[in-house]
Amino acid sequence: MALITGAARGIGRATAAKFAANGWEVLGVDRLEVADLPDGVDFWRADISDREAIAALFDHLGQDRGRLDALVNNAGVVLTKSILETNESEWDRVHSTNLRAVFTVSQLAYPFLKAAKGAIVNLGSVHALATSPDIGAYAASKGGVLALTRAMALEFGGGGVRVNAVVPGAVDTEMLREGLSRGLQNAGSREDERRALGARIPLGRIGTPEEIASAILFLADGQLSSYITGQSLVVDGGALARLGTE
Numbered sequence: 001m002a003l004i005t006g007a008a009r010g011i012g013r014a015t016a017a018k019f020a021a022n023g024w025e026v027l028g029v030d031r032l033e034v035a036d037l038p039d040g041v042d043f044w045r046a047d048i049s050d051r052e053a054i055a056a057l058f059d060h061l062g063q064d065r066g067r068l069d070a071l072v073n074n075a076g077v078v079l080t081k082s083i084l085e086t087n088e089s090e091w092d093r094v095h096s097t098n099l100r101a102v103f104t105v106s107q108l109a110y111p112f113l114k115a116a117k118g119a120i121v122n123l124g125s126v127h128a129l130a131t132s133p134d135i136g137a138y139a140a141s142k143g144g145v146l147a148l149t150r151a152m153a154l155e156f157g158g159g160g161v162r163v164n165a166v167v168p169g170a171v172d173t174e175m176l177r178e179g180l181s182r183g184l185q186n187a188g189s190r191e192d193e194r195r196a197l198g199a200r201i202p203l204g205r206i207g208t209p210e211e212i213a214s215a216i217l218f219l220a221d222g223q224l225s226s227y228i229t230g231q232s233l234v235v236d237g238g239a240l241a242r243l244g245t246e
């Protein structure tokens with residue numbers, strides 16, 4: 001079974017659908033209610049930044065003698081504010097979901113993953129490697145995710161659990177739309193901004209959630225990626241290949 005956080009929409013939803021289509025049992029977790037889940041996906045409502053809520057989920061799995069082959073730490077939130085304007089509660093809100101919950105959910109999942117010789121896939125971001133102004137709290141949280149990915153790979157490798165990260169560039173989801181709408185007055189200029197962003201990417205377009213889901217599936221599947229651990233796979237249409245000073 002695969003447990004996928006943030007499965008209500010965006011990359012998490014596409015990942016849940018892709019895993020299910022590839023024959024996996026899937027349990028999606030989100031703090032949002034979902035009306036229409038992809039076929040073959042079960043759902044558990046929880047806020048992953050709440051340790052007790054996640055502990056209740058794993059209690060339920062244990063009582064059910066649940067097997068866990070893959071954990072996808074996908075749920076995330078973005079904050080588009082300058083460092084000087086960001087207050088501590090905003091910083092904590094971003095970090096409690098994007099970084100602390102990756103630690104908590106992975107820690108609680110580990111006994112199950114060890115039993116199944118399973119894998120963890122974390123969602124990083126290109127902002128972990130190169131960033132822009134007004135997204136510092138998010139960039140720092142994603143930098144932490146890549147460091148935590150390496151640390152968990154070392155500590156969990158002895159238990160046969162692989163840990164990797166997928167590092168997306170711009171992907172067409174609500175999160176990207178929210179990011180693009182900052183400072184823009186209307187939907188028309190948002191669409192222009194979206195087009196302009198796509199044109200700056202070497203492949204000439206923004207990525208789709210399904211393209212990220214394929215990379216996640218590769219790193220979760222013990223047959224496809226059995227000797228890969230501690231790595232970060234960039235899936236960004238070539239954006240990071242360009243020297244920013246050119």
Ligand code: NAI
Binds near residue numbers: 011167170172
């Ligand atoms: P999204 O905003 O469309 O979906 C995120 C989902 O996570 C939502 O369903 C939301 O309810 C859920 N979620 C957020 N906080 C939660 C919490 N505390 N507990 C439970 N569920 C929670 O975002 P998107 O674009 O699908 O992003 C998925 C991951 O990919 C995130 O980690 C994001 O940082 C990362 N990413 C996205 C990029 C993009 O361009 N869309 C680029 C790089 C990374």
